[in-house]
Amino acid sequence: MAFWRNAAGVNLPGAISRTNYHGINGFDSRCAVYGNALAVLTEMKFPDAKGNKTLEFPEGYKTRKINEQP
Incomplete structure (x- = not known):
C-alpha cells in the first residue's frame, strides 16, 4: 500500500x-522491481502464503x- 501511495502521489494524485x-x-x-530491490539491498523478509515473513x-x-x- 505504501508503494501505491507513492506511485499514485506522483502519477495520479486523485487515486492515493x-x-x-x-x-x-x-x-x-x-x-x-521495487520488491526485488528490497530483497537485494536489505535483509527484509517477505511473507509466504501463510503470511509468515520467511522468504528471501x-x-x-x-x-x-x-x-x-x-
Whole structure:
C-alpha cells in the first residue's frame, strides 16, 4: 500500500486512497522491481502464503542468470 501511495502521489494524485491499484501504467512491473530491490539491498523478509515473513525474495520471484561469455 505504501508503494501505491507513492506511485499514485506522483502519477495520479486523485487515486492515493484507492486500493484497486489500477490507472498507473506499468504499476505491476514497478512493484516487482521495487520488491526485488528490497530483497537485494536489505535483509527484509517477505511473507509466504501463510503470511509468515520467511522468504528471501517475494513469492513467485524467479532469479535470472547472467550469460557470461568467455
